[in-house]
Amino acid sequence: MKFSEFQYVRPDIEQVKQDMEQFIQEFKDATSAAEQITIIGKINEIRKEFESTQTIAQIRTTLDTTDPFYEKEQDFFNEKTPEYEHVDSQFYAALLETPFRAELEQSLGKQLFRFAESKVKIFSPEVMDLLTEESRLTSEYQKLIATAKVPFDGAERTLSQLDKFILNPNRDVRKRAAEAKYEFFARQEQVLDELYDKLVKVRDSIAKKLGFTNFIELAYLRWNRTWDANSAALFRENVVKHIVPLASNLVEKQRQRLGVNKMKIYDERFQFPSGNPTPKGDPDWIVEQGRRLYSELSVETKNFYEEMMERELFDLVNKDGKANVGYCTVLWKQQAPFVFANFNGTANDIRVLVHEAGHAFQVYQSLKEQELPEYFFPTMEAAEIFSMSMEFFVFPWSELFFKEDTDKHKFAHLHDALVKIPRLCAGDHFQHEVYANPHLTAQERKQLWLELEKKYMPERDNDQIPFLNAGGFWQEVIHIYEVPFYLIDYTLAQVCALEFWRMSNENWEAAWETYVKLSRLGGSKSFSELLEEGNLRSPFEEHTLLELKKFVGEQLEELGAKEFE
Structure with a gap:
């Protein structure tokens, strides 16, 4: 059906x-x-x-x-x-x-x-009204962002549609697009501040009524984690020690490549003077290229993609009123994963397609192997391994989408994978501080963000854009409002995905076989158990980041040996 x-x-x-x-x-x-x-x-x-x-x-x-x-x-x-x-x-x-x-x-x-133990601790009839209010507030934020219309170059743009202008080869266009975007956020600043303040306070109230010191403890149980906030803090410090210097060095090389005196925030995602790699066709063409990719990758992926297409389980094109998110979810009764995205003509269209397809493929496999609904999805730090690893497993098929820009795509993707780790850690650190101190004012939260930007992104320059200079960047990060403490899952999974990529460079078939095996296990194992099953090194170990830094540095050096115009 x-x-x-x-x-x-x-x-x-x-x-x-x-x-x-x-x-x-x-x-x-x-x-x-x-x-x-x-x-x-x-x-x-x-x-x-x-x-x-x-x-x-x-x-x-x-x-x-x-x-x-x-x-x-x-x-x-x-x-x-x-x-x-x-x-x-x-x-x-x-x-x-x-x-x-x-x-x-x-x-x-x-x-x-383990799942049951968490579930029992995170609910009580006393918090039902507060849970209703939390859901209402997150829906309000989602609608505010989804219905945003930003005037730019003679037309009203959604935030997703505006994104391609922030990646325009013309620096003046990028600057104006960024200014238009953050002028929208500045106009909504009071609403955003009030929404977030209410969310923080209602979550803090839920936690305290359930007997927790603060929402941090409750949030970790909501995500069914077998590691704690101390482990997250240690990981973040290792990132500051080993990944932040590498990321800053990559941004400096990016500055030299672009030939600008100073990297600005609207330059961060722009990689090459001739322009970022883009898909060489429209959304229908991308979907058909995806069909070829997954038919060639493996028998399992061929069957998966054909069924997703036949059952209309992809919705990928940006439309007015469509929520500005990308996700994969699962319909238990219908035995169907569903992928939601917003194509906008950038390389992100390919990334989001294969990222969410990675989630969907894992669910597709576990739906066939697992009987308990709790086991269809792993815990989220493990679930993101499948999406992020898929981004690297499909590297050999990049030419299908990017043609002559294939090497540029691979370089940009790997560059972004490294640079995003500190930025996501900043968002995680921010939330730990906010929920440990729920009575911070809106201005104090923004000052906190500015301090964390300096720690995790010392190279960032907001170019005197008032909203950003006041510390408002985090307010466009949907996860901070809607799914608190999720961002760290991406960073842990990114390390594991790069581990999979390292393994695939040594033996692609064996790495893929391991990926499929873990997909079938789904949520039947904890994060650490899945790592052990897949012989993947733990991201919490400092030596993992040290070895990763060396390997990825070598790969970037090799890809960057070709001079990109």
Whole structure:
């Protein structure tokens, strides 16, 4: 069945709760592990129905944030999801209390119980109203960004459409486009400040009502992490020590390549005097090139891509009102991953296609191998390994999209992969400070950002753009508003993806085989267990960054040996 044919009917939340509660009681009354496993299957059917219906509504809301029908449905889920989470939490509590835990762990895996332990700790009926408010505020931010219209060169542009002008070979165009973009954010500054302040305070209140010192502890449990904030802090310091100097050196070489006296913020993503590499065709052409790429990469990817196309599980073209995000999600009931993106004519169209296809391929594999919904996606720092590694696995097919600019693409992609690590760490550090000190004023938060820019991006120059000079850059980072503490997952996964790339340089077939094996494991293993299964070095170890720095430096040197015009 195609996505356009997926039926949407608002769920009867009272019936869902009643059915769940009945099966939970049956689970508690069961007299054997086998009986409990059968009941878990029945509970999961209800959960799949509810959560797949919710996902359809979320997808269609992001496809058109101005659609009044799905706007109301999103309001419904914002209000009612906490009630569902309440009964879902009761299921996890019953799972932890079963006298047959050892037998269930043997059959279903220990990861399910780790997941349950987190779920029980992050919910209480006392916070239901606060959770509803958190969802409402994040939806408000998403709509504000999605419906943004920025006047530029005689037309109203969405933020995604404006992006290609910020990558224009003409430096004056880049500068004017950046100024137009941040003038929009400056006009919305008070709204953005108030939204974020409310989000910080409501999240802090949720955490404290649940018995946590602050939201940081709660956030780590929400992401089901088996590592803590101290590990993240150590990783960030290793990045400052080893990756920040490398990134600054790369930016200096970029400055020399561009022939400018001083790199400005609107130059950061512009790599070559002749212009950044761009796809050599329109969106339909890109999708067809993707079909050839995945048909040649492996039998598994060929079947995956053909099914995604046939079932309309890609939505890639930018449109007015479409949310300014890229994501992959999963519809449990329909056994379908779904990829959402906003093509805008830049190299990012290819990156987002293969990045989200990496997520979707992993889900596609685990849907075939795993029975428990908890195991379809890994924890997010592990999930991002699959998306980011896919970006490197498809390097041999870059010419399909970039033709004569293939080497430029490879160089730019690797350059960006390294330079983004410190920038994402800055966002993670920012959030740790904000949620440890939830009563900071808007101005204090912005001053904090400026201090972190100097630490993680000492080469950054905001070119006297008022909004940026005041410390507002972070307000365009959707993750900081909508999914707090997610940014660090990208950095950890980027290290692992570069590890996969190193392995593929030594033995491509063996590296790909490992990638597919881990895809099938999905969320059945923790982050550290997946690394062990794949023989991947941990990003938390300092020597991993040291060896990575050496390897990537050599690869950049080799790619950069050809002088780019």
